[in-house]
Amino acid sequence: MTFKSALENIHQKGFFGDYENKNKQNLIKISEIKNLLILQIVQYKSSNISLRDINIDGLHLNNEVLKVNCNNETRILWFGPNNWLLISIKKDLLKTINQILRESDFAVTDLSHSRAIIEIEGKNSIEVLKKGCPFNFNKLLKGNSVNSVFNGITVSIDMINDSPNKIRIFTLRSFGESLHHSLTDACLEFGYKNI
Template structure:
């Protein structure tokens, strides 16, 4: 019997991301196979408090907030919805932890790890590069570290998370079916930085 084999959405596009990167200016790479679990629960319920205790940080309660622990990132998606992101292979552990804390209360915990991949965009020109296809104000005063937003990037729906403000580093969560399109768009958008680095 054949062994199961998984391939990330951008496995065949690694060279595209590598070519897009310009040392000291902008860097693109895929963060493949991250554990991703969505949670829906009443934020004012005892279950939400138990889940926060179990995870090691309370669920973000404001639009665009991100909470982090040593191994987990929790992004606010809506008034009663969050995305929990952890290391590869830990979706089952995250799901079990949250489900046990949820108990008998109303809520939903779903493994969506195969739904999206993550493109990391970092470096001094990262905000400028993303601004070419995104209407958000990405200045660190408006969209600094531990902020997130569901938005459009080059007409593709994404979840954008600012991981670091200085130097800028973003995670772009994109549906697997749009990942190659977005990688190609980023490659084209970054072309000018290759010319300026050679000038």
């Protein structure tokens, strides 16, 4: 199945907001991330399998709050007790995962086409998130992720890097355009570049 961008009708490249007379390097950068494999993995309550025995692309499933296990290609976000979101640029990973995770122990759902992903980059990106999200971002460090709300939209926030800040925000595909509006509105005072 071919991927179709969730934000193609709304995401226009260029400079926006209060960007004049500012160093273009310091502006917030907003981009849409697409063409990723997104899987929800849930371990059944009846499952007795130890999570230590599971190895997906060199990564383990971990029940630590906010924790992201990652390598250069794959990230596994903690979503709740025995619940994870796997994001990978390796499309063929689904086959491997279906072999590793038995159907009797895990439910694996392909959400690749059902999420919109917006990446914001720059030192003011946390300030943008603070405008619409009640989470205490002082606690969110590199390699952490959190599920919360942004202006009433349920989002998952993945802190990819903290120097400079690079944050991915996931939402349901149908909320993608609303989230894009909300985020870009919040960015106006800082000036931003859509890439």
